[in-house]
Amino acid sequence: MNRFFITTPIYYPNARPHLGSAYTTIVCDVMARYKRMCGYDVAFLTGTDEHGEKLQRAADAAGIPVERFVAEKRELFKNLWRTLGIPEYSPKHPAGYRFVHTSQNPDHVKSVHWMIRQAQKAGYITKKKYEGRYCIHDERYVSDSTEPANCDICGRPAELISEENYFFRLSAFQDRLLKLYEEHPEFVRPDFRMNEVKSFVKSGLRDISISRRRLKWGVPWPDDAEQVVYVWYDALTSYLTGIGFRGLEATDPNSDFYKYWMDPNAERVHMIGKDILRFHAVYWPAFLMAANDALPQDKRLPLPTTIFAHGWIYYEQDKMSKSKGNVVYPEPIVEALNSFGAPGNDALRYYLLRDTPLGQDASFSYEGLIQRYNSDLANGLGNLASRTLTMLHQLCEGKVPRRIGPSEAQGAVQLIPAFAEAFSRLDFSTGLASVWAMISEADRLIVQVKPWELAKSGSFEDKAKLEGTLSMVAQFLRVVSVLTYAVLPAASSVLFGYLGESGTVEGERIDDKLKFQLLASDTKVAKPEPIFPRLDKEKTLAKLYELAEADRVRERAVAPVPPWRDRRPADESRTKGATVEQQPEQKPPSAEPEPPRGTGFQPVKQHAAKMAAPQAPTPADQKISIDDFAKVEMRVGEVIAAERIPKADKLLKLQVDIGTEVRQVCAGIAEYYEPEKLIGRKVVVVTNLAPRKLRGVESNGMIVAASVEPEGRPVLVTFQEDVPKGARLK
RNA sequence: GGCGGGGUAGCUCAGUGGUAGAGCGAGGGUCUCAUAAUCCCUAGGUCGGGAGUUCGAUCCUCCCCCCCGCUACCA
Numbered sequence: 001m002n003r004f005f006i007t008t009p010i011y012y013p014n015a016r017p018h019l020g021s022a023y024t025t026i027v028c029d030v031m032a033r034y035k036r037m038c039g040y041d042v043a044f045l046t047g048t049d050e051h052g053e054k055l056q057r058a059a060d061a062a063g064i065p066v067e068r069f070v071a072e073k074r075e076l077f078k079n080l081w082r083t084l085g086i087p088e089y090s091p092k093h094p095a096g097y098r099f100v101h102t103s104q105n106p107d108h109v110k111s112v113h114w115m116i117r118q119a120q121k122a123g124y125i126t127k128k129k130y131e132g133r134y135c136i137h138d139e140r141y142v143s144d145s146t147e148p149a150n151c152d153i154c155g156r157p158a159e160l161i162s163e164e165n166y167f168f169r170l171s172a173f174q175d176r177l178l179k180l181y182e183e184h185p186e187f188v189r190p191d192f193r194m195n196e197v198k199s200f201v202k203s204g205l206r207d208i209s210i211s212r213r214r215l216k217w218g219v220p221w222p223d224d225a226e227q228v229v230y231v232w233y234d235a236l237t238s239y240l241t242g243i244g245f246r247g248l249e250a251t252d253p254n255s256d257f258y259k260y261w262m263d264p265n266a267e268r269v270h271m272i273g274k275d276i277l278r279f280h281a282v283y284w285p286a287f288l289m290a291a292n293d294a295l296p297q298d299k300r301l302p303l304p305t306t307i308f309a310h311g312w313i314y315y316e317q318d319k320m321s322k323s324k325g326n327v328v329y330p331e332p333i334v335e336a337l338n339s340f341g342a343p344g345n346d347a348l349r350y351y352l353l354r355d356t357p358l359g360q361d362a363s364f365s366y367e368g369l370i371q372r373y374n375s376d377l378a379n380g381l382g383n384l385a386s387r388t389l390t391m392l393h394q395l396c397e398g399k400v401p402r403r404i405g406p407s408e409a410q411g412a413v414q415l416i417p418a419f420a421e422a423f424s425r426l427d428f429s430t431g432l433a434s435v436w437a438m439i440s441e442a443d444r445l446i447v448q449v450k451p452w453e454l455a456k457s458g459s460f461e462d463k464a465k466l467e468g469t470l471s472m473v474a475q476f477l478r479v480v481s482v483l484t485y486a487v488l489p490a491a492s493s494v495l496f497g498y499l500g501e502s503g504t505v506e507g508e509r510i511d512d513k514l515k516f517q518l519l520a521s522d523t524k525v526a527k528p529e530p531i532f533p534r535l536d537k538e539k540t541l542a543k544l545y546e547l548a549e550a551d552r553v554r555e556r557a558v559a560p561v562p563p564w565r566d567r568r569p570a571d572e573s574r575t576k577g578a579t580v581e582q583q584p585e586q587k588p589p590s591a592e593p594e595p596p597r598g599t600g601f602q603p604v605k606q607h608a609a610k611m612a613a614p615q616a617p618t619p620a621d622q623k624i625s626i627d628d629f630a631k632v633e634m635r636v637g638e639v640i641a642a643e644r645i646p647k648a649d650k651l652l653k654l655q656v657d658i659g660t661e662v663r664q665v666c667a668g669i670a671e672y673y674e675p676e677k678l679i680g681r682k683v684v685v686v687t688n689l690a691p692r693k694l695r696g697v698e699s700n701g702m703i704v705a706a707s708v709e710p711e712g713r714p715v716l717v718t719f720q721e722d723v724p725k726g727a728r729l730k
Numbered sequence: 731g732g733c734g735g736g737g738u739a740g741c742u743c744a745g746u747g748g749u750a751g752a753g754c755g756a757g758g759g760u761c762u763c764a765u766a767a768u769c770c771c772u773a774g775g776u777c778g779g780g781a782g783u784u785c786g787a788u789c790c791u792c793c794c795c796c797c798c799g800c801u802a803c804c805a
Contacts, residue, residue: 387763
């Protein structure tokens with residue numbers, strides 16, 4: 001049997017899961033159900049990555065053991081999946097999710113150790129001494145400047161430290177990765193993401209640091225008690241642990257790992273958000289290649305077949321939640337729709353999958369949800385089912401007539417391969433659109449035939465036409481209920497039952513056997529109850545807002561200031577790549593950007609638009625003394641020359657007269673200030689900052705500016721009164 | 731700055747070397763089996779701007795503007 005393995009990211013449980021995480025998981029659930037109905041042997045994995053300093057600190061702050069703390073967080077995820085009707089694996093739900101967690105998991109330690117040992121054997125791991133600026137308070141490296149620098153986050157002076165870390169020779173895999181991308185264009189999808197990955201790899205890979213000495217909460221480094229495995233190996237390897245991997249030698253030959261991963265014909269799909277593409281498309285295959293280099297040919301681990309990076313879900317700003325905490329949670333949405341008798345889960349799933357093609361950023365809005373629901377589900381499928389069933393009762397004694405409409409069925413039959421083709425590409429939007437195009441056809445056919453008029457005539461021909469048409473539509477509805485099951489599990493099951501079927505929809509198979517005329521003649525159909533009751537826009541919106549607000553209040557009451565949350569407000573998620581959770585706890589010594597912990601997360605972003613969020617104020621416990629402040633020398637200077645620096649978007653080179661001398665200072669303000677207009681302007685310069693070269697240009701100081709969110713726009717400090725050059729700020 | 735992708739009806743987008751389409755919304759009409767649903771008609775849009783190739787370009791070439799992504803550079 002064909003095998004299909006799909007994973008969500010291994011989520012970092014530092015906050016309650018929001019709509020973004022739900023989106024990824026829903027997509028995987030849909031795919032798991034769909035593939036299962038196509039006859040695949042399916043495994044679906046999700047989980048939580050529970051290591052990392054941030055979680056440990058949060059647990060400490062909460063005064064509970066970190067193991068218990070993360071176990072509680074884990075439940076938040078499982079609870080959400082339960083609310084969303086996403087089943088956990090069981091004999092009854094073979095395509096339900098399996099859950100892997102990393103902490104206190106000896107099996108996972110075995111997996112990780114095995115992966116690392118293989119890479120060591122193959123010579124890809126080296127221990128290197130690293131020197132750099134480290135902010136003790138924030139547990140992170142600050143910058144690579146050669147003179148004392150302050151921490152970006154807390155402003156404290158960073159210390160020069162040296163630490164030995166294990167490094168992975170990622171650079172050794174550049175050519176092999178490029179070859180992989182060439183030979184397997186489906187390895188990264190959508191294709192435009194593949195282009196990004198390729199160009200990133202082509203530009204050269206740096207070795208990455210894969211251990212930490214200062215951390216305690218994590219997988220211990222094999223044979224080195226002083227080091228802890230850093231996020232990469234820990235989180236990515238959990239994809240293997242989750243299906244039974246314990247290191248190749250210790251893995252049960254009958255385990256799912258051999259079924260779903262080692263099978264060369266299995267499809268292995270990692271569904272992720274676009275923000276974590278690089279780690280999955282570059283690091284992960286490199287880790288696997290590294291391990292394979294230490295193995296004989298016949299024992300090598302296959303690579304994933306596809307890394308699918310979907311887009312983010314944006315939340316259209318609305319009046320009700322202008323204050324803050326605009327993150328959208330799925331539970332109140334489902335609850336609100338349910339309260340009107342609508343299948344909330346199905347509606348949400350349908351909206352998310354139909355409205356935006358997977359891979360593109362989605363713009364979530366309550367109005368869009370209601371709109372989609374009413375036009376497609378209520379007016380479309382729901383109404384078609386309703387009118388058809390009613391007519392069967394009124395005109396055909398409540399049974400599916402024997403006759404089959406002849407030629408009209410042609411188009412509907414062709415629907416199935418088109419739908420299947422789109423879904424297999426994860427193009428849910430197109431697949432669903434094709435179904436709804438057919439629903440529209442069916443509506444048109446009914447109006448064209450007018451069964452209610454034919455019934456009046458009483459002639460044999462008319463009766464035959466009437467019955468043939470209604471029977472055909474009923475058969476069509478049966479097919480629709482099967483095809484839409486993966487997306488609309490609850491509603492399609494109801495429809496299936498209405499049509500007189502006694503089995504379950506999920507027991508059906510989407511293959512050559514899924515044809516028309518499967519409803520037995522004379523099948524008794526149910527008297528219809530609206531499957532998708534139409535929603536009143538105003539009332540539903542009001543309910544959605546009300547429940548979202550109630551949810552927010554409840555959340556605050558439970559955790560007044562969740563310590564594991566970012567210090568920054570969530571809606572500051574502005575600039576390129578910055579996300580809700582962008583707050584690196586430690587920066588790797590290499591210049592690689594810091595990822596979030598976990599294999600991923602899906603931020604619900606605001607439309608950056610005009611949201612202004614204040615920079616988080618310095619917490620009270622981070623106050624500095626007057627002496628600390630006195631160390632910083634700031635003086636008034638006058639710009640006497642300004643020019644752009646070639647090949648730098650943001651940098652201006654300024655000559656600033658600070659009274660005693662003229663300083664050359666670089667400032668990252670080119671996007672907002674015209675160089676010509678700066679000349680003659682008084683600015684504030686930090687004059688005792690260590691010199692640093694930026695883009696090859698030496699900078700002796702720093703121009704002081706406010707950083708205005710959301711995009712971090714710099715605004716230069718100015719004086720209302722006239723101030724002489726050289727005046728010191730105190 | 732480099733690389734890549736885009737700018738088409740109010741919105742979301744499709745599309746072809748011969749002067750442009752779908753869905754939704756909106757307006758009008760119709761039917762009555764149906765969830766005030768369905769069905770039918772209606773959008774006259776400089777297909778980002780300019781130049782060129784061509785008998786003819788929205789689709790081909792060049793230049794420019796703007797947007798997005800990755801990347802570099804920025805604390």
